[in-house]
Amino acid sequence: MAELNELSAVEAARRIKAGDLTAETLMRACLERAAxxxxAVRAWAHLDPEQAIAGAKAADAAGNPGPLAGIPVGVKDIIDTADMPTRHGSTIYGLNRPNADAAVVTLTREQGGVVMGKTVTTEFAWRNPGPTGNPHNPAHTPGGSSSGSAAGVADKQFPLAFGTQTAGSVIRPAAYCGAVGFKPSVGTHSRAGVKELSGYLDTVGCFARSVEDVGFFDAALRGTAPSPLDIFDGAPPRIGVMVPFRIEAEAAALDMLETVWRRAETAGATIIDIASNTSFEALADVQTVVMTGDSGRALEWEYERHPERLTRFYRDNIALGLAMAGDALAGAKARADKARAEQAALFEGVDILLTLPAPGEAPLGLGFTGDPLFNRVWTILGWPCVTIPAGSGPNGLPLGAQIVAPAGADATALAAAAWLENALS
Amino acid sequence: MAELNELSAVEAARRIKAGDLTAETLMRACLERAAxxxxAVRAWAHLDPEQAIAGAKAADAAGNPGPLAGIPVGVKDIIDTADMPTRHGSTIYGLNRPNADAAVVTLTREQGGVVMGKTVTTEFAWRNPGPTGNPHNPAHTPGGSSSGSAAGVADKQFPLAFGTQTAGSVIRPAAYCGAVGFKPSVGTHSRAGVKELSGYLDTVGCFARSVEDVGFFDAALRGTAPSPLDIFDGAPPRIGVMVPFRIEAEAAALDMLETVWRRAETAGATIIDIASNTSFEALADVQTVVMTGDSGRALEWEYERHPERLTRFYRDNIALGLAMAGDALAGAKARADKARAEQAALFEGVDILLTLPAPGEAPLGLGFTGDPLFNRVWTILGWPCVTIPAGSGPNGLPLGAQIVAPAGADATALAAAAWLENALS
Structure with a gap:
């Protein structure tokens, strides 16, 4: 039974629908793994085994399940759940129990998924970490802000989880933990009931252990059939290799990226080197302005009413955000809007871009979740991003490879990631 | 001869004026120590031994020296020197040779001091460090931004040095290196020719190895006789012990502070416990707003013309500063102005405040100069601060004790620091 927690979501759903497995049995296997x-991993902000089993039993009792067919799902603790605490990684919300489920939780349950529990987030999904350790070595950060979702999926405590990304909070922890992370095009999934940092940037994303699983989960949330992952089979993708902020990357990560594109080339892909450009890299500053300005406004209540319960980092950042000129913030968004169109030229002649999801391996220590620099510009551009595991570095910790597709081309991103995952296997 | 570099500035000046020592001999001893x-320490941004010796010879040749009588002085490399490079810790200024000396350098030379060389600063006196290591253990930071001045004085490479403080750039590195640091009341020394970060906050300060020396240097710059250090002899000070942000302090630092006030009490001081207050601690946010807003404006040229030569930290911070609303920045300064009056009530019934100069020992690693949280509010209040060495922590690195006096009461701050230095000896 211990192996059931390792099943892919697609396989588990198949077995449950075929009557070969119950949601309860699967949940018990996941709970055993979690216990x-x-x-070591401390992925959980809230986990009540009886509640999780009751949810699985209810899924079994409902019969004829939806696509998510009783699959356990980890939910980042900035996403509202009416039957579980939602603490946003802050003592300000220590007793918070929302009145309603967030839209994506409602969808998950309607599609037959079972919320297993709430996963650790950094304080309001920015910097100050929770207790979660990297499942490959708990002395290293799992990344953040979606720390518990990334760590728990990679650790096989649950097959699917939700995260959110404002700077690099899905892609980076997925890479650090050796999971697959998918940040769809901005605006894809509803953020109703998700604690807001930035209306311009916040994007709900998913974690799984394979591209197939992450696409399966994403499709269930869209209410569609999974997009085909085989569009590049027999017609390998044209891949632009681009490494912005190269000087900030670790040597092992750059070496691994070269290994990845050489394997892709051997498998038939066309590889095109794409130079980074200063206008692209300047967007990191614009992302900082938008994130700081928006989050200062979004968290003004917490700042005014409970300043003593905010970390120093947050107080400073909210103060900076509140001090920001409205026209400067609007101007930064206008500049990003313009860049979304202009930078689309990066895709001329290529299907996807291949880049680093993080500077390298997960840093030592749990005090800092690592630098989101390799995510910030893709996030403000709003483009779909997938990261897949790609070997390991000198400390034996996972490295990743990030695939970026044009705005709205989420199916392309997933199919190229699946093709690359296969080329690396 | 090797011991001459260890002479106090006061004693060296006495010997030179008495004809028992030449400025050249003293400079050669300091250069030997530096070599x-x-x-290990890497305190220097520019050191040309021939130039330093020529300066000392000229001082000797001038005869009848001023108060600084041929004493070698280290000058932080954001302070202009017409005969030496002034790089501001940035490659943007790699070839910069100012046309004129800064006002404080002119004064130093007029008073007989000899500029030995330029000391390492962090990038534009904020976060990104240079190569300097802590003289007590070069694997640890010396603190910053006045890294080379603090390390070089503590390491006995020169007896006196200049620093500047916008957040904690004099007091913190002095504490980390086991030096005496003095940040006088804001506005005391001219900032003409000092690279500006914040017109509201920037304060020129001094490093030495004793309170007597730092007062001697400061007085020479004011063009006055040193203020008397014995005003508390026989009439011990009333000391308010106050530890804002206590939760951020290391246990060893808090233990040492208790040792310090108990020793002071034994020596006759009146000790009064002063609670921190939320309006005081809230000024840390105001300092962040002022420093970010002002420095964004001060460094706009560098940001617009040479963004690729700024570190990511600086680009982000300048972008945030430039995005700041003018009225928000002005409002923050107005609030600080008001606090300067309101918080003066902290001194009711006490002569000085005793507090921590830093969270604890110098952190391991040269990538981060440590947290200025324990300095920021005192800096925005503009009050005179002195830090003196006070034992060491679990890693064998120096700890310090910070003395704060009311606005303008610089002589009180120095005299109380001298009294406390004596009580601890």
């Missing part, structure tokens, strides 16, 4: 591993 | 130690 074994919790002291 | 021995440079590979």
């Amino acid at each position: 074994d591993r919790d002291a | 021995d130690r440079d590979a």
Whole structure:
């Protein structure tokens, strides 16, 4: 039974629909894994085994399940759940129990998924970390802000999880933990009931252990059939390799990226080197302005009413955000809007871009979740991003490869990631 | 001869004026020490031994020296020197040779001091460090931004040095290196020729190895006789012990502070416990707003013309500063102005405040100069601050004790620091 927690979501759903497995049995296997591993990984902000089993039993009892067919799902703790606490990684919300589920939680449950529990987030999904450790070595950060979702999926405590990304909070922790992370095009999934940092940037994303699973979960949330992952089979993708902020990358990460594109080339892909450009890299500043300005406004209530319960980092950042000129913030968004169109030229002659999801391996220590620099510009451009595991670095920790597709070309991103995942296997 | 570099500035000046020592001999001893130690400490942004010796010879030749009588002085490399490079810790200024000396350098030379060389600063006196290591253990930071001045004085490469403080750039590195640091009341020394970060906050300060020396240097710059350091002899000070942001302090630093006030009490001081207050601590946010807003405006040229030569930290911070609303920045300064009056009530019934100069020992690593949180509010209040060495922590690195006096009461701050230095000896 211990192996059931390792099943892919697609396989588990197949077995449950075929009557070969119950949601309850699957949930119990995941809970057993979580109990074994919790002291090391600490992925959970809230986990009540009886509640999780009751949810699975209800899914079994409902019969004829939806596509998510009783699959356990980890939900980042900035996403509202009416039956579980939602603490946003802050003591200000220590007793918070929302009145309603967030839209994506409602969808998950309607599609047959079972919320297993709430996963650790950094404070309001920015910098100050929770207790979660990297499942490959708990002395290293799992990344953040979606720390518990990334760590728990990679650690096989649950097959699917939600994260959110404002700077690099899905892609970076997925890469650090050796999971697959998918940040769809901005605006894809509803953010109703998700604690807001930036209306311009916040994007709900998903974690799984394979591209197939992450696409399966994403499709269930869209209410569509999964997009085909085989569009590049027999017609390998044209891949633009682009490494912005190269000087900030670790040597092992750059070496691994070269290994990845050489394997892709061997498998038939066309590889085109794409130079980074200063107008692209300047967008990191614009992202900082938008994130700081928006989040200062979004968290003004917490700042005014409970300043003593905010970390120093947050107080400073909210103060900076509140001090920001309205026209400067609007101007930064206008500049990003313009860049979304202009930078689309990067895709001329290529299907996708291949780049680093993070500077390298997960840093040592749990005090800092690592630098989101390799994510910030893709996030403000709003383009779909997938990261897949790609070997390991000198500390034996996972490295990743990030695939970026044009705005709205989420299916292309997923199919190229699946093709690349296969080329690397 | 090797011991001459260890002389106090006051004693060296006395010997030179008495004809028992030449400025050249003293400079050669300091240069020998610098040569021995440079590979470990790396305090220098510019050091030309022939130029330093020529300066000392000229001082000797001038005869009848001023108060600084041929004493070698280290000058932080954001302070202009017409005969030496002034790089501001940035490659943007790699070839910069100012046309004129800064006002404080002119004064130093007029008073008989000899500029030995330029000391390492962080990039534009904010976060990104240079190569300097802590003289007590070069694997640890010396603090910043006045890294080379603090390390070089503590390492006995020169007896006196200039620093500047916008957040904690004099007091913190002095504490980390085991030096005495003095940040006088804001506005005391001219900032003409000092690279500006914030017109509201920037304060020129001094480093030495004793309170007597730092007062001697400061007085020479004011063009006055040193203020008397014995005003508390026989009439011990009333000391308010106040630890804002206590939760951020290391246990060893808090223990040492208790040792310090108990020693002071034994020596006759009146000790009064002063609670921190939320309006005081809230000024840390105001300092962040003022520093970010002002420095964004001050460094706009660098941001627009040479963005690729700024570190990511600086680009982000300048972008945030430039996005700041003018009225928000002005409002923050107005609030600080008001606080300067309101918080003066902290001194009711006490002569000075005793507090921590830093969270604890110098952190491991040269990538981060440590947290200026324990300095920021005192800086925005503009009050005179002195830090003196006070034992060491679990890693064998120096701890400090910070003395704060009311606005303009610089002589009180120095005299209380001298009294406390004596009580601890």
